[in-house]
Amino acid sequence: MASRTPLLLLVTALAQAQMTKPEYGGGNRLLRPGGYREWVFVGSSLGMGYKDEAAAENPAFHHVYIQAQAYRHYARTGQFPDKTMLVMEVVAPGTNASINRRGRFGDRFVGIEVAVKDTQRFPEKWAYFDFIGDGGKPLAEATPLPQKSCWNCHRQHGEVDNVFVQFYPVLRDLRPKK
Amino acid sequence: MASRTPLLLLVTALAQAQMTKPEYGGGNRLLRPGGYREWVFVGSSLGMGYKDEAAAENPAFHHVYIQAQAYRHYARTGQFPDKTMLVMEVVAPGTNASINRRGRFGDRFVGIEVAVKDTQRFPEKWAYFDFIGDGGKPLAEATPLPQKSCWNCHRQHGEVDNVFVQFYPVLRDLRPKK
Numbered sequence: 001m002a003s004r005t006p007l008l009l010l011v012t013a014l015a016q017a018q019m020t021k022p023e024y025g026g027g028n029r030l031l032r033p034g035g036y037r038e039w040v041f042v043g044s045s046l047g048m049g050y051k052d053e054a055a056a057e058n059p060a061f062h063h064v065y066i067q068a069q070a071y072r073h074y075a076r077t078g079q080f081p082d083k084t085m086l087v088m089e090v091v092a093p094g095t096n097a098s099i100n101r102r103g104r105f106g107d108r109f110v111g112i113e114v115a116v117k118d119t120q121r122f123p124e125k126w127a128y129f130d131f132i133g134d135g136g137k138p139l140a141e142a143t144p145l146p147q148k149s150c151w152n153c154h155r156q157h158g159e160v161d162n163v164f165v166q167f168y169p170v171l172r173d174l175r176p177k178k
Numbered sequence: 179m180a181s182r183t184p185l186l187l188l189v190t191a192l193a194q195a196q197m198t199k200p201e202y203g204g205g206n207r208l209l210r211p212g213g214y215r216e217w218v219f220v221g222s223s224l225g226m227g228y229k230d231e232a233a234a235e236n237p238a239f240h241h242v243y244i245q246a247q248a249y250r251h252y253a254r255t256g257q258f259p260d261k262t263m264l265v266m267e268v269v270a271p272g273t274n275a276s277i278n279r280r281g282r283f284g285d286r287f288v289g290i291e292v293a294v295k296d297t298q299r300f301p302e303k304w305a306y307f308d309f310i311g312d313g314g315k316p317l318a319e320a321t322p323l324p325q326k327s328c329w330n331c332h333r334q335h336g337e338v339d340n341v342f343v344q345f346y347p348v349l350r351d352l353r354p355k356k
Binding site: 010037038040041043044045046047048059061063065068071091094097098100102103104105106107108109157159164166167169170173 | 188215216218219221222223224225226237239241243246249269272275276278280281282283284285286287335337342344345347348351
């Protein structure tokens with residue numbers, strides 16, 4: 001680590017203190033966010049569904065991440081700041097691998113979906129993006145999904161400002177008490 | 179945010195650049211690590227078991243975190259640095275809550291178990307700690323578990339240096355190619 005001078009450490013630290021902001025191509029197309037695996041993890045689920053229908057045959061894990069700065073802002077205020085991004089990683093399950101004999105673990109990366117709060121860009125404040133293309137191809141950018149695909153349900157049922165805090169105990173427990 | 183002067187931001191950023199080290203009471207008792215929810219999440223599982231036995235009735239989620247600095251060191255070198263800590267959070271599942279109709283989500287915090295690599299302190303390099311006390315009481319400190327409880331299996335089956343990288347695709351995919 002001899003190359004890690006105090007100055008470099010300082011620059012690195014300062015860079016990390018900046019919140020990753022959403023970036024766009026033309027027409028509100030969101031560029032695929034990078035680096036989110038170093039963001040704060042807020043919750044996981046397996047095979048979550050919102051309709052009374054048969055369970056998926058091989059249900060996927062969902063792992064949800066938020067920028068650390070948005071997380072800390074929420075911890076202080078109970079509100080999500082503008083430019084908040086929530087990345088949902090879809091992960092196919094594994095079982096009976098290695099010494100595992102029962103249960104499931106998140107095994108293979110499938111793709112990501114992203115929720116963005118950007119009040120300057122979206123009159124409805126939040127927009128939703130799917131970066132999983134045809135045949136599972138990862139997309140470099142994505143257009144906002146129609147309101148009826150995600151927004152309506154998030155608006156109606158999200159516990160805090162379009163966010164399903166009720167499914168993320170990390171955020172739920174963190175919410176400042178009134 | 180007027181109180182957030184550049185100097186304060188700088189001090190905060192520098193503090194965040196330091197890796198959280200394991201801290202001990204007497205007799206190798208590990209003090210419960212704090213702040214791990216801002217560490218890097220490496221994987222989740224539901225109801226994982228290593229024996230051919232009936233599944234648990236209400237299997238728990240496991241969420242595993244590692245310090246960001248240990249994560250980056252591993253990304254560069256494929257090795258876990260000394261003082262690496264892996265925190266496994268046990269989370270009881272929820273279902274049929276709010277609009278959820280099928281599948282499970284991590285719902286209620288149960289407690290943590292911790293793996294520590296500390297070559298100065300432990301001749302066998304890694305030690306394992308359970309911070310879930312009788313009746314689920316959270317412990318402020320914990321003594322190393324006997325070798326046969328965790329260490330043996332981690333030594334024998336962990337893909338990289340006692341760590342079950344095979345169950346953590348985030349670490350698996352990150353491993354530098356030889």
